[in-house]
Amino acid sequence: MPPVLRFAPSPNGPLHLGHAYSALLNFDMARASGGRLLLRIEDIDPTRCRPEFEAAIYEDLAWLGLAWEVPVRRQSEHLDEYRRAVERLAEQGLIYPSFESRAEIARLVAEREAHGVWPRDPDGAPLYPGNAKRLSAAERARLIDSGAPYSLRLDMTAAIARARDLSWHERGEGPNGKTGRIAAAPHAWGDVVLARKETPTSYHLSVVIDDALQGVTEVVRGEDLFHATSVHRLLQHLLGLAEPAYRHHRLIRDEAGLKLSKSTGATGLRELRASGMSAAELRRRIGLP
CATH class of the missing domain: 3.40.50.620 (HUPs)
Incomplete structure (x- = not known):
C-alpha cells in the first residue's frame, strides 16, 4: 500500500x-x-x-x-466522532471533569510553588494541580447540572496502568537526534484535557482520531510535537487505533x-x-x- x-x-x-x-x-x-x-x-x-x-x-x-x-x-x-471517543474513554473510567478556571489553576500552581517546585509538562505548562479527581459522583453531577464550565481530563495514572511499555517508530531526527524505537512517557503530561464543555475534543484527541480514520501511515510534523507523541500513542492504545510512523522535522x-x-x-x-x-x-x- x-x-x-x-x-x-x-x-x-x-x-x-x-x-x-x-x-x-x-x-x-x-x-x-x-x-x-x-x-x-x-x-x-x-x-x-x-x-x-x-x-x-x-x-x-x-x-x-x-x-x-x-x-x-x-x-x-466531525465533532460527533470525537464525542464518541470521549464516551468510550469514560466507559473505561478514564475521564473525569475538572471545574477550575484558568485563573484558579494558576493560583493553585502559585500556592504549590511557594513550597517547592511544581512539575511542568514538556511544553513548560504546569501539570494539573486540582483535586477534581477526588470529587464524588454526586458532586460532579451537581456542578455539571448547575451549568458550571468544565474540562474533561484523562486520568493519566489509570490510563497508563492499561497501557504499559508504549513506544513509537521515529523516522526523523527529533530532539537530540533520537531515531528508531522511542519509549513513550505520557506521565510527563499529567492529566491532560481531552475535551471541554463547549468543545467536545482537544488537539490530542482529534489528531489521533483523524489520523486513524484517514488511514495516515506516516505523520510528518515539527519537532515541537515530538514529546506530545507520548500522549498520542497512549490514546491510540486506549481507543484501539492504528499506530502510524512518525517523522519529526526541524523547525524554521x-x-x-x-x-x-x-x-x-x-x-x-x-x-x-x-x-x-x-x-x-x-x-x-x-x-x-
Missing part, C-alpha cells in the same frame, strides 16, 4: 515559512514514494478559526505548487532562534508572495531542493 501523509493547519492566522516547510516536506515525500497527500483543516476552536484564514490556506498552498486529495477533512464537521526559526509563530506575528506567505518572492525562492530560503 502507498504511504498516506497529511498536512493539518489551523485556520487561526496566516501561514508562515514554518508551515510552508512542513507542507512542502509532506508533499515532496508523498510524491517521491508514490503516496497520497491529504489536507486537514483543524478548526475545532470557534473563537480563533475564521473562514478567511481557511481560504488563505488554500491560496498559499496552491501558490507553493501543492496538490492534495479532496474532499478536505474539516474537524468542525527567526533571527533570535525562536520558532516562527502566528502569535508572534511571523511574516505570512501572502506577504512574501506580495513582495515578489517566488515559490522556488521560498524553497531555497527554507533549505528544500
Whole structure:
C-alpha cells in the first residue's frame, strides 16, 4: 500500500515559512514514494478559526505548487466522532471533569510553588494541580447540572496502568537526534484535557482520531510535537487505533532562534508572495531542493 501523509493547519492566522516547510516536506515525500497527500483543516476552536484564514490556506498552498486529495477533512464537521471517543474513554473510567478556571489553576500552581517546585509538562505548562479527581459522583453531577464550565481530563495514572511499555517508530531526527524505537512517557503530561464543555475534543484527541480514520501511515510534523507523541500513542492504545510512523522535522526559526509563530506575528506567505518572492525562492530560503 502507498504511504498516506497529511498536512493539518489551523485556520487561526496566516501561514508562515514554518508551515510552508512542513507542507512542502509532506508533499515532496508523498510524491517521491508514490503516496497520497491529504489536507486537514483543524478548526475545532470557534473563537480563533475564521473562514478567511481557511481560504488563505488554500491560496498559499496552491501558490507553493501543492496538490492534495479532496474532499478536505474539516474537524468542525466531525465533532460527533470525537464525542464518541470521549464516551468510550469514560466507559473505561478514564475521564473525569475538572471545574477550575484558568485563573484558579494558576493560583493553585502559585500556592504549590511557594513550597517547592511544581512539575511542568514538556511544553513548560504546569501539570494539573486540582483535586477534581477526588470529587464524588454526586458532586460532579451537581456542578455539571448547575451549568458550571468544565474540562474533561484523562486520568493519566489509570490510563497508563492499561497501557504499559508504549513506544513509537521515529523516522526523523527529533530532539537530540533520537531515531528508531522511542519509549513513550505520557506521565510527563499529567492529566491532560481531552475535551471541554463547549468543545467536545482537544488537539490530542482529534489528531489521533483523524489520523486513524484517514488511514495516515506516516505523520510528518515539527519537532515541537515530538514529546506530545507520548500522549498520542497512549490514546491510540486506549481507543484501539492504528499506530502510524512518525517523522519529526526541524523547525524554521527567526533571527533570535525562536520558532516562527502566528502569535508572534511571523511574516505570512501572502506577504512574501506580495513582495515578489517566488515559490522556488521560498524553497531555497527554507533549505528544500
